[in-house]
Amino acid sequence: MRGPRVIGDLVSGDGSADRVVPPSGQTAHLTLFAAAVMAFLAVFALALSLSTGRLADRWGEDLARASTVRISAPGEQMQAQTAAALRVLETTEGVASARALDATEQRALLAPWFGPEVPVEDLPVPQLIEVIETDAGFDAAGLRLRLSAEAPGAVLDDHTRWRRPLVRAAERLRALGYLSILLIGGAMAAIITLAASAALSANAQVIGVLRLVGAEDRYVARAFVRRFTLRTLAGAAAGTLAGCLALLLLPSSGEGLDMLTGLGFRGAEWLLPLLLPPVAGLVAYAATRRAALRVLGELT
Helix, strand or coil: CHHHHHHHHHHHCCHHHHCCCCCCCHHHHHHHHHHHHHHHHHHHHHHHHHHHHHHHHHHHHHHHHEEEEEECCCHHHHHHHHHHHHHHHHCCCCEEEEEECCHHHHHHHHHHHHCCCCCHHHCCCCEEEEEEECCCCCCHHHHHHHHHHHCCCEEEECCHHHHHHHHHHHHHHHHHHHHHHHHHHHHHHHHHHHHHHHHHHHCHHHHHHHHHCCCCHHHHHHHHHHHHHHHHHHHHHHHHHHHHHHHHCCCCCCCCCHHHHCCCCCHHHHHHHHHHHHHHHHHHHHHHHHHHHHHHHHCC
16 A cells, blocks of 8 residues: 555645745756766666677577588698588588588688788688588587598587677676666665755754644655655656667667667667656655655754
């Protein structure tokens, strides 16, 4: 029953009690500004956490299903060992497809380091074979043994060493994003507590008069809680809207650029920022109520 009563107090209020709280001034501006800034930052922290998770999942799936066989052999043996490795791969359970990269594809792989005109044919560049796994995958240890027997110069790279650091980094980034949201909520609670305490102290004489006429501390505290909670809701709503608009203005992701331009929400994830203003209001309600009861107790 406490939830409906809290909502009723926030909606209905009390005109005479509301006049105890200054409608403007530094405390009002501080509350609105702090709520807007914190909500704006929370939108980006949430988007970072979700985007990092999506990117890591996609990269993990791509790397998990793709492997590479690298063949290093003398020029006269390269073609024979490549053909032998392809025969082994074609008969390996768990391998969906395998193909040797041609000179153009290998040149494209080396272009970022050596330039687009690198003479692949004249360099001792290993022959690369792209291997795509099935969902079940293959036995990497067994495949390595078969390749070493049929093509001594073949080396299998199943991308495990790339996949594990990526997953660990993504998990840490995601955790840091959620931790940032908690820290933002804590900072908001601290700022609102200070603002509410300052407003209560500034109205000490008015509170004293109200007590003389029989007003209870809960009556006074309810007015402060309502005013500061509504201010926080308004500021958080504005900050959330600004954060979402800023995300919409980011460049759209292009091929190969997801890590740089993939920050944002996808599909139903756009509903998550709508939770930020109510959560900010709950934080403000709890912080203001605690501060009001404490300060009123000190003014006794």
